[in-house]
Amino acid sequence: MGCKSWGSRTLVFWCFVFSLIHVSLGSKARHFKWEVEYIYRSQDCLEHVVMGINGQFPGPTIRAKAGDTVVVELTNKLHTEGVVIHWHGIRQIGTPWADGTASISQCAINPGETFQYRFTVDRPGTYIYHGHYGMQRSAGLYGSLIVDVADEEKEPFHYDGEFNLLFSDWWHQSVHEQEVGLSSNPFRWIGEPQTLLINGRGQFNCSLAAKFSNASVSQCKFRGNEQCAPQILHVRRNKTYRLRIASITALASLNLAIEGHKMVVVEADGNYVQPFAVDDLDIYSGESYSVLLRTDQLSSNNYWISVGVRGREPKTPQALTILNYFPTSASKLPTSQPPVTPPWNDYNHSKAFTKSIFALMGSPQPPRTHHRRIILLNTQNRINGSIKWSINNVSLVLPPTPYLGSIKYGLNNAFDQKSPPDNIDNSYDIMKPPVNPNSTYGNGIYTINLNTTIDVILQNANALAKDVSEIHPWHLHGHNFWVLGYGEGKFREEDEKKFNLKNPPLRNTAVIFPYGWTALRFVADNPGVWAFHCHIEPHLHMGMGVVFAEGVQHVGEIPRAALACGLTANKQNLD
Ligand SMILES: *[C@@H]1O[C@H](CO)[C@@H](O)[C@H](O)[C@H]1NC(C)=O
Ligand SMILES: *[C@@H]1O[C@H](CO)[C@@H](O)[C@H](O)[C@H]1NC(C)=O
Ligand SMILES: *[C@@H]1O[C@H](CO)[C@@H](O)[C@H](O)[C@H]1NC(C)=O
Ligand SMILES: *[C@@H]1O[C@H](CO)[C@@H](O)[C@H](O)[C@H]1NC(C)=O
Ligand SMILES: *[C@@H]1O[C@H](CO)[C@@H](O)[C@H](O)[C@H]1NC(C)=O
Ligand SMILES: *[C@@H]1O[C@H](CO)[C@@H](O)[C@H](O)[C@H]1NC(C)=O
Ligand SMILES: *[C@@H]1O[C@H](CO)[C@@H](O)[C@H](O)[C@H]1NC(C)=O
Ligand SMILES: *[C@@H]1O[C@H](CO)[C@@H](O)[C@H](O)[C@H]1NC(C)=O
Numbered sequence: 077m078g079c080k081s082w083g084s085r086t087l088v089f090w091c092f093v094f095s096l097i098h099v100s101l102g103s104k105a106r107h108f109k110w111e112v113e114y115i116y117r118s119q120d121c122l123e124h125v126v127m128g129i130n131g132q133f134p135g136p137t138i139r140a141k142a143g144d145t146v147v148v149e150l151t152n153k154l155h156t157e158g159v160v161i162h163w164h165g166i167r168q169i170g171t172p173w174a175d176g177t178a179s180i181s182q183c184a185i186n187p188g189e190t191f192q193y194r195f196t197v198d199r200p201g202t203y204i205y206h207g208h209y210g211m212q213r214s215a216g217l218y219g220s221l222i223v224d225v226a227d228e229e230k231e232p233f234h235y236d237g238e239f240n241l242l243f244s245d246w247w248h249q250s251v252h253e254q255e256v257g258l259s260s261n262p263f264r265w266i267g268e269p270q271t272l273l274i275n276g277r278g279q280f281n282c283s284l285a286a287k288f289s290n291a292s293v294s295q296c297k298f299r300g301n302e303q304c305a306p307q308i309l310h311v312r313r314n315k316t317y318r319l320r321i322a323s324i325t326a327l328a329s330l331n332l333a334i335e336g337h338k339m340v341v342v343e344a345d346g347n348y349v350q351p352f353a354v355d356d357l358d359i360y361s362g363e364s365y366s367v368l369l370r371t372d373q374l375s376s377n378n379y380w381i382s383v384g385v386r387g388r389e390p391k392t393p394q395a396l397t398i399l400n401y402f403p404t405s406a407s408k409l410p411t412s413q414p415p416v417t418p419p420w421n422d423y424n425h426s427k428a429f430t431k432s433i434f435a436l437m438g439s440p441q442p443p444r445t446h447h448r449r450i451i452l453l454n455t456q457n458r459i460n461g462s463i464k465w466s467i468n469n470v471s472l473v474l475p476p477t478p479y480l481g482s483i484k485y486g487l488n489n490a491f492d493q494k495s496p497p498d499n500i501d502n503s504y505d506i507m508k509p510p511v512n513p514n515s516t517y518g519n520g521i522y523t524i525n526l527n528t529t530i531d532v533i534l535q536n537a538n539a540l541a542k543d544v545s546e547i548h549p550w551h552l553h554g555h556n557f558w559v560l561g562y563g564e565g566k567f568r569e570e571d572e573k574k575f576n577l578k579n580p581p582l583r584n585t586a587v588i589f590p591y592g593w594t595a596l597r598f599v600a601d602n603p604g605v606w607a608f609h610c611h612i613e614p615h616l617h618m619g620m621g622v623v624f625a626e627g628v629q630h631v632g633e634i635p636r637a638a639l640a641c642g643l644t645a646n647k648q649n650l651d
């Protein structure tokens with residue numbers, strides 16, 4: 077509520093004084109100075125070069141309160157690459173230039189340069205940040221961003237303590253080599269990750285649970301200070317802990333289980349959900365959850381925390397750490413076998429979990445109808461013989477000038493002015509490989525009228541190979557969307573009748589299952605240019621994304637530093 081709507085001058089004055097006091101008591105600016113550089117790290121017990129921030133991997137955790145302003149002075153200390161950082165799950169209301177997407181919201185920050193990210197974290201929740209240029213996320217540029225409730229607010233659940241669990245996957249092949257392989261003809265796929273990491277720590281070529289493995293893998297031995305030693309979760313008995321779980325994997329879909337303990341899911345992507353209990357939880361790249369865990373087990377003092385691969389035939393050992401009850405020592409490993417991940421292709425299990433997520437009562441409800449429906453067909457294609465992913469037959473290649481600047485300044489030659497289609501030929505058979513796999517590159521965008529309600533139907537299909545359809549977690553920048561429903565096969569008009577308009581969860585990432593569709597609804601109320609893409613890093617690199625532009629003429633003055641490249645490099649002449 078703005079002070080002006082109060083009418084009387086005296087009231088406006090007191091309202092103003094009050095809001096000053098309020099601001100000084102409550103929200104504040106939190107300043108960070110970060111340097112991004114390559115560092116040596118033994119995150120899976122072998123030494124690699126990884127992208128670090130201030131010498132740390134993963135990057136430092138940002139902790140703020142809802143309403144705070146986060147200010148990050150980011151200096152690029154890489155020698156030959158630009159860099160940007162995306163604040164995943166933060167909507168950037170009024171600051172679309174701080175979204176950290178190269179070629180979309182800003183120019184990449186050059187080596188030696190500093191860029192200031194300044195934005196408000198308006199909603200409490202568990203978020204992540206990560207590189208959004210080339211495949212720098214795969215190179216290790218990521219960390220956690222946690223927003224606590226404002227001082228005067230309360231979470232709708234109680235807990236005594238909390239832990240942060242950030243999941244990622246790691247390859248021994250360098251990211252440069254991965255990028256070259258993905259773009260090559262013949263195509264060279266990156267394969268499955270060598271190691272899964274929990275908070276940037278994993279064990280390659282040894283296992284904490286070696287004695288339960290039939291493969292001749294050796295027992296990991298740690299003194300405790302190794303960079304790959306697992307972080308043990310030390311807990312007290314009879315308490316409730318909040319685990320903040322986020323996945324920033326490049327590829328792997330994951331499943332988490334904690335031996336002997338149920339988890340009660342209470343938050344998804346910064347939105348409260350109707351609490352429900354699970355034995356294990358699926359998490360896709362770009363998603364976050366909070367679960368509550370009650371330390372009420374008596375059979376032992378040490379329990380396995382296990383993370384395994386879903387949706388792709390796993391060739392990566394599960395990641396392990398330990399839940400240790402105070403005051404016993406964690407040096408004794410659990411005597412039982414770690415929880416086994418459900419079979420990788422048990423999609424029923426995954427769907428059952430995904431479909432149990434509903435918004436907490438009292439959460440914002442979706443508009444009853446939509447103004448526009450965009451159906452996005454996800455296909456794997458070929459362009460000039462190279463393998464790509466296409467959306468409505470267009471494989472996204474970003475232009476050199478960021479859309480935010482080129483649209484705001486009407487630079488029509490900056491990108492293809494023709495929009496990609498809202499749908500494609502309804503006769504397309506999603507159950508079979510494409511009859512004609514040829515596709516085209518494109519950098520056209522979807523222009524969306526401000527304040528309209530948009531339905532997106534993500535339609536999965538068969539990939540190039542017969543009987544293959546993959547999982548894709550889609551992430552939207554600048555908004556949360558309601559997930560109205562999931563379905564099998566091709567979306568049909570009558571499926572709309574089955575949409576959940578009562579308590580659909582609000583999220584920023586939603587998965588499409590093989591040969592299925594997922595229906596999303598969002599209100600385009602945030603002027604800016606926003607990426608919407610598969611969060612699997614190699615898939616995005618291969619073109620699996622689209623761009624939405626909404627109300628760009630309402631965007632405030634864009635900081636000059638965000639646009640110092642391409643056709644907007646001399647934009648001072650355009651003002
Ligand atoms: C894996 O471990 C074994 C035994 O500890 C060692 O001989 C081997 O060299 C290791 N392999 C790699 C790739 O590090
Ligand atoms: C090891 O092999 C035995 C016998 O083949 C099997 O019963 C058991 O499940 C295997 N254990 C693991 C961890 O794979
Ligand atoms: C935990 O709760 C159980 C059952 O309520 C009780 O028997 C036990 O003494 C409690 N333990 C601690 C450490 O509080
Ligand atoms: C999965 O669920 C479907 C529909 O309920 C059922 O037809 C199918 O048999 C299930 N598949 C497995 C592997 O349980
Ligand atoms: C395909 O390759 C040819 C020959 O290298 C090149 O001239 C053409 O521009 C390429 N087409 C696309 C769409 O990249
Ligand atoms: C697809 O493109 C290739 C050249 O890249 C061409 O040889 C082939 O005939 C095209 N297929 C169809 C069905 O147009
Ligand atoms: C996709 O685009 C290519 C190249 O323009 C074309 O040959 C093909 O027919 C299109 N496929 C579909 C399903 O529209
Ligand atoms: C869009 O909605 C916002 C808030 O609901 C309002 O302030 C703004 O004037 C609207 N803009 C347009 C162009 O309708």
Ligand SMILES: [Cu+2]
Binds near residue numbers: 547610
């Ligand atoms: Cu994908």
